Amino acid sequence: MFPRVTFRRLLLIYAPFLLFMASCQRESQVDRATREEILLVGNSNEPKGLDPHIVSGVLEANILRTLFEGLIASDPQSDTGNPPGAALEVTPDATATVWTAKLRPGGKWSDGMPVTAHDFAFSYERILRPELGAKYAEMLYFLKGADDFNQGKTTDFSTVGVEVVDDDTLRLTLRGPTPYFREVIKHYTWTAVPRHVVLKHGTIGQRGNPWTRPENIVGNGPFKLKSWRRNDHIEVERNPFYWNAANVTLNGVRFLPVTNLYTEGRMFRDRQLHVTYAAAPEVVDLMKKQSPAELRQEPYVGSVFYRCNTTRKPLDDVRVRQALSFAVDRVMLCDHVFRGFKPAHAMTPPMGNYAPPRIAGLDKEKARRLFAEAGFPGGKNFPRLKVLISSRETAATLAQALQAMWRETLGIEVEIENKEWNAFLVATQELDYDIAYGGWIGDYLDPLSFLEMWTPGNGNNLTGWNSPALADLLKKSFAETDAARRFDLLLQAEKILLEDAPIIPIAWYARNYLVHPSVEGWHPLLLADNPYQYIRLVPGR
Numbered sequence: 409m410f411p412r413v414t415f416r417r418l419l420l421i422y423a424p425f426l427l428f429m430a431s432c433q434r435e436s437q438v439d440r441a442t443r444e445e446i447l448l449v450g451n452s453n454e455p456k457g458l459d460p461h462i463v464s465g466v467l468e469a470n471i472l473r474t475l476f477e478g479l480i481a482s483d484p485q486s487d488t489g490n491p492p493g494a495a496l497e498v499t500p501d502a503t504a505t506v507w508t509a510k511l512r513p514g515g516k517w518s519d520g521m522p523v524t525a526h527d528f529a530f531s532y533e534r535i536l537r538p539e540l541g542a543k544y545a546e547m548l549y550f551l552k553g554a555d556d557f558n559q560g561k562t563t564d565f566s567t568v569g570v571e572v573v574d575d576d577t578l579r580l581t582l583r584g585p586t587p588y589f590r591e592v593i594k595h596y597t598w599t600a601v602p603r604h605v606v607l608k609h610g611t612i613g614q615r616g617n618p619w620t621r622p623e624n625i626v627g628n629g630p631f632k633l634k635s636w637r638r639n640d641h642i643e644v645e646r647n648p649f650y651w652n653a654a655n656v657t658l659n660g661v662r663f664l665p666v667t668n669l670y671t672e673g674r675m676f677r678d679r680q681l682h683v684t685y686a687a688a689p690e691v692v693d694l695m696k697k698q699s700p701a702e703l704r705q706e707p708y709v710g711s712v713f714y715r716c717n718t719t720r721k722p723l724d725d726v727r728v729r730q731a732l733s734f735a736v737d738r739v740m741l742c743d744h745v746f747r748g749f750k751p752a753h754a755m756t757p758p759m760g761n762y763a764p765p766r767i768a769g770l771d772k773e774k775a776r777r778l779f780a781e782a783g784f785p786g787g788k789n790f791p792r793l794k795v796l797i798s799s800r801e802t803a804a805t806l807a808q809a810l811q812a813m814w815r816e817t818l819g820i821e822v823e824i825e826n827k828e829w830n831a832f833l834v835a836t837q838e839l840d841y842d843i844a845y846g847g848w849i850g851d852y853l854d855p856l857s858f859l860e861m862w863t864p865g866n867g868n869n870l871t872g873w874n875s876p877a878l879a880d881l882l883k884k885s886f887a888e889t890d891a892a893r894r895f896d897l898l899l900q901a902e903k904i905l906l907e908d909a910p911i912i913p914i915a916w917y918a919r920n921y922l923v924h925p926s927v928e929g930w931h932p933l934l935l936a937d938n939p940y941q942y943i944r945l946v947p948g949r
Contacts (some may be wrong), residue, residue, distance in 0.1 A: 435678035442945045451663040452685040455828045458620045460596045461535040464543045475627035476599040484942035485931045490590040492889035504587040509578040516649040525578040527600040537613035543867030547597040584886040591852040600628045619733045630941035656941045687914040687920040692747045706932040710849040710917035719872035727782040729909035735817040748918035756858040756917040767906040768913045787819025792844040794825045798832040873910035927947035
């Protein structure tokens with residue numbers, strides 16, 4: 409006879425098998441999101457906001473690309489492509505000084521209201537209003553008279569080169585010939601904000617206007633804000649009023665503020681992310697061995713550097729700043745701290761026909777001599793400075809390496825001060841630091857994007873340093889029509905920057921990150937400005 413088997417006994421026997429089967433059938437977060445057509449993106453940190461006239465970071469730009477669209481859109485495959493966006497065409501006159509934008513008829517905001525040339529003119533006045541205090545207002549200095557208006561030299565906005573011809577036509581007069589202007593206006597500072605919504609919740613120049621709160625925000629991009637849970641996620645969903653909504657494949661994008669690169673790498677491997685913000689060096693090495701098809705290593709137009717607070721002693725002495733720079737072994741840092749980055753001998757990465765000057769580099773004897781000339785032979789009597797970094801692993805590793813280099817070459821000790829991202833930003837903006845980690849990604853593909861930020865009063869300078877000679881050379885370049893002569897002026901300006909050394913160039917970026925096989929249409933771009941409306945998710949990959 410067979411022994412009697414109860415239901416309880418059967419459950420005990422088969423429970424492990426049933427649990428195993430259930431675990432095999434359970435969808436990963438990526439599988440579920442792929443099925444629902446929701447792209448899961450690691451985005452480094454919590455954004456400081458969603459107002460395109462206030463924020464100034466890459467992680468904010470990633471989100472803003474979904475919510476707003478400028479006159480010109482980003483091309484999904486080409487760095488130099490300029491597909492129409494809110495405008496059907498943006499055309500120059502014979503000198504590339506006066507540009508006329510013909511807006512798309514029937515373009516709408518996400519609340520159904522029309523997008524007009526008045527919205528763009530209002531937006532350009534808003535970002536240039538001195539009381540708004542926009543850190544990126546200088547991006548609009550291409551406009552004739554924009555600098556004087558932004559600096560309060562005039563309160564008459566009609567002196568700025570912005571003219572509304574009619575509801576669908578905008579005319580922009582620039583400070584000089586700018587044949588690459590279409591590249592410039594892809595930047596989010598040139599997008600329009602909804603005049604009717606901004607004025608509903610405050611005034612044009614009111615900082616802190618609540619129009620971008622989740623319950624208020626309106627955009628003209630392919631997506632609209634669905635939810636924002638602080639330190640958890642920002643999710644956008646398809647905008648039915650977008651002009652090309654019928655061809656937007658994704659139902660939404662969810663941005664996750666994963667601050668730790670190793671956590672982000674683990675989340676990707678556990679199938680909780682489609683795309684990571686970056687990949688730590690160790691993760692790069694691991695993925696090369698185990699999943700090379702999911703690793704992306706691509707050129708990226710950006711620089712890693714350190715700012716020196718030139719308002720503090722002894723960093724007000726150019727010899728001290730130069731010595732700190734000459735004591736840095738950039739080749740070693742790129743070999744051991746970064747993966748794929750290139751040693752930087754200038755601020756500006758090579759691009760097109762522009763070859764940056766070769767000034768920054770390792771020269772230990774020169775570093776020691778300059779230090780001695782500044783009154784600190786062998787590091788004697790040098791104060792204990794602090795190196796400010798944000799809470800990221802690579803930044804800490806880099807700072808520790810510099811700490812050792814400066815100890816070995818100059819005989820000094822520096823402390824590392826680590827702050828979370830928002831506190832780090834506040835400290836640098838208030839010049840509350842000695843030496844601070846910096847990174848800069850080009851706003852457009854031209855050397856000026858890396859040089860104009862060091863002009864007096866620029867919201868991204870943050871060093872206390874300025875050079876009238878550099879500013880004068882850049883001003884001359886604005887009027888130069890010959891490309892070779894213009895690059896020569898920029899080269900002279902960059903030499904001044906490097907010789908005065910308010911910054912210490914370290915490396916030129918490469919982009920290391922991870923992409924799940926289900927993501928289709930994600931192409932390598934030098935500015936990493938991938939437009940999400942062209943992305944597809946393919947199940948089963």
